[in-house]
Amino acid sequence: MWRWNDRMLKTKMFISFSIVALVIVGITCGIFYYKNTSDIKSQTFSLSKIIAKQFSEMLDLYMQNIEELTLSISIDPAIQSNLFDFYKASNPIEKETIGYRLNPILFNFSYPKSYVQSISIYTLDGHLYHYTKYVKPEPVVTLSSEQLHNYAEVLGSKPFILVPAPEEQKRGDNPETVVSFIRKITKIPTQTIMGFVDIKINLNAFKMVLTNTEEKENDSTMHVLIVNDEGEVVFENGSRLMGNSQARFDTTIFSKPLPEGELRWNDKIYLYTFEKSSYTGWSTIILIPKDVIILKQKRIQDIVIIIGLISMLLIATVSYILSHQITLPLSNMARKMSRVEIGDLSQRMDYVGANEIGKLSRMYNHMLDSISRLIREVYELKLAEKNAQLSALHAQINPHFLYNTLNIMKSISRLRGIEEVAEISESLAGLFQYSMKNLHRPVALAEEIEHINNYIKIQQHRFGSRLELQCDISGAVLQASILKLTIQPLIENAVNHGLRKVKTGGSIRIQAVCHESVLTIKVTDNGAGMNEAQRIQIDNTLDSSSSLHQFQDIHHGIGLLNIHQRVQLFYGKPYGLQVSSKSGVGTTVTLIIPFSRVQPVKGEIAQ
Numbered sequence: 001m002w003r004w005n006d007r008m009l010k011t012k013m014f015i016s017f018s019i020v021a022l023v024i025v026g027i028t029c030g031i032f033y034y035k036n037t038s039d040i041k042s043q044t045f046s047l048s049k050i051i052a053k054q055f056s057e058m059l060d061l062y063m064q065n066i067e068e069l070t071l072s073i074s075i076d077p078a079i080q081s082n083l084f085d086f087y088k089a090s091n092p093i094e095k096e097t098i099g100y101r102l103n104p105i106l107f108n109f110s111y112p113k114s115y116v117q118s119i120s121i122y123t124l125d126g127h128l129y130h131y132t133k134y135v136k137p138e139p140v141v142t143l144s145s146e147q148l149h150n151y152a153e154v155l156g157s158k159p160f161i162l163v164p165a166p167e168e169q170k171r172g173d174n175p176e177t178v179v180s181f182i183r184k185i186t187k188i189p190t191q192t193i194m195g196f197v198d199i200k201i202n203l204n205a206f207k208m209v210l211t212n213t214e215e216k217e218n219d220s221t222m223h224v225l226i227v228n229d230e231g232e233v234v235f236e237n238g239s240r241l242m243g244n245s246q247a248r249f250d251t252t253i254f255s256k257p258l259p260e261g262e263l264r265w266n267d268k269i270y271l272y273t274f275e276k277s278s279y280t281g282w283s284t285i286i287l288i289p290k291d292v293i294i295l296k297q298k299r300i301q302d303i304v305i306i307i308g309l310i311s312m313l314l315i316a317t318v319s320y321i322l323s324h325q326i327t328l329p330l331s332n333m334a335r336k337m338s339r340v341e342i343g344d345l346s347q348r349m350d351y352v353g354a355n356e357i358g359k360l361s362r363m364y365n366h367m368l369d370s371i372s373r374l375i376r377e378v379y380e381l382k383l384a385e386k387n388a389q390l391s392a393l394h395a396q397i398n399p400h401f402l403y404n405t406l407n408i409m410k411s412i413s414r415l416r417g418i419e420e421v422a423e424i425s426e427s428l429a430g431l432f433q434y435s436m437k438n439l440h441r442p443v444a445l446a447e448e449i450e451h452i453n454n455y456i457k458i459q460q461h462r463f464g465s466r467l468e469l470q471c472d473i474s475g476a477v478l479q480a481s482i483l484k485l486t487i488q489p490l491i492e493n494a495v496n497h498g499l500r501k502v503k504t505g506g507s508i509r510i511q512a513v514c515h516e517s518v519l520t521i522k523v524t525d526n527g528a529g530m531n532e533a534q535r536i537q538i539d540n541t542l543d544s545s546s547s548l549h550q551f552q553d554i555h556h557g558i559g560l561l562n563i564h565q566r567v568q569l570f571y572g573k574p575y576g577l578q579v580s581s582k583s584g585v586g587t588t589v590t591l592i593i594p595f596s597r598v599q600p601v602k603g604e605i606a607q
Helices: 002-006 009-075 077-088 092-110 145-154 203-215 251-255 290-341 356-395 397-415 419-435 445-466 488-498 532-544 559-571
Strands: 116-123 128-132 161-164 169-171 174-176 178-186 193-202 223-227 233-236 260-264 269-276 283-289 467-473 506-515 518-525 576-582 586-594
Touching (some): 009 077, 009 092, 009 178, 009 193, 009 223, 009 269, 009 283, 009 290, 077 092, 077 116, 077 178, 077 193, 092 128, 145 193, 193 203, 251 269, 269 290, 283 290, 419 445, 445 467, 445 506, 488 518, 488 559, 488 586, 532 559, 532 576, 559 576
Antiparallel strands (some): 116 128, 116 193, 161 178, 169 174, 178 193, 223 283, 260 269, 269 283, 518 586
């Protein structure tokens, strides 16, 4: 995986886009190919069904015309009279003479029908009267007595019989497909059988119907078959299978639930549909060679592959250009940042635009401006710090001079018996001595309490008996580590603001307890207190650590926020100050810090 992460962003974008595009294009092309090939098959079956139905209906119409013709022949009075004369005649010459009388009658029936090839009338004893339209007729195959007997039995329950001719008729180079339409002739009005009429129909006339259909198919690939229930092929367009007993068709397809599917015919795979006629009992079968469908699928496949390749090429080109446009400014920024790394802060991005790269470029330029400004400020701050240290060295004599002066005042006051001035001078000197030590270093809580006692001694000379300090702190807690000057400002706030207007009985109480490594120090006064609005304002300011000016209108001054910020900077956010107060009752300020014992600093000399 590290090799992939080490590749350039442009390369990863190009490879990722190409793989995603390949998957999408592949799936899309696959769906398109499957859908189109499926549609081709569906359209082929739909068209074949329509053709099969139309052809079957056309065949039924032809056969209905033939049935009407045979009915007209069977009830014609002239034919009835001649057949009656035939059965009365005993002389063969008389029987032949009847044939001459029937010839013009049969001519009149067949002449208007172009698809009628010949009309034959059989007597019950097998005598034949035959009329044909051909000038040079072919030898006529007569029906045997057994065949006539079988026909009589079948025609007892059916109006007609359709029988494929045993052989095709040939006229020149054109084979003619012929089928026999046989009907019985009954005597009127007794309905006794007098004979049979056999009309031979030339099915080549059906090919004219298929002409328009074949024009719609490529290379005339559609085959139309007419098959009877025994599987004999009665008709096939463009073939010579009619009447061939070996040309049997597989009739199992007629029992399948759907009239469509695939089959093998003459060693070739076809898609088929069929329509069975309830009138003739024949089935019209439409065959489409499967290789034609496969050829169409191959064309679609080639088109899909070409479209897929073109799409992949376009997507690859676009992804490369897009990734190049994205990574070019990033590469430029990387080069500039390498220059910044060695200290050249003058490198700026010139990219303009409202997109992400433009925003990143502006942020990069602003970052360099901020770094330059901060470096300049830090440099100036260092200079100011050095100057301040020099000034502090010069000014250090002043606190020491004041501290020494206070000690002189204490000595003179004691020598002259002015004890109050000596005590005030001693307490004030202790305050200065405590304040001049390292402010950033934690001290023991006992030291902070001693500093508070010095402050209270001075204030008691001011307030007298109005002010009292109580400390409730155990000996172990007195060794706790605490930041210097974190409790004394709380006492000062209580004196200056809480107890300022108290005439007598003013009290300040300091409590310190340790629980679960947390030191809690409470400073409580019984002064004026604060109303709820003032207390909420202090809490909000402490929580948001806002600027100091927000405390200017609050009577507790800026000391609380100063202490709160110092504690959080030193110990962390969970620690700091909490204020509770009630107007007219007093105020309690709670300081919460982690408990630890103060560690003495080696080599430090007390001042």
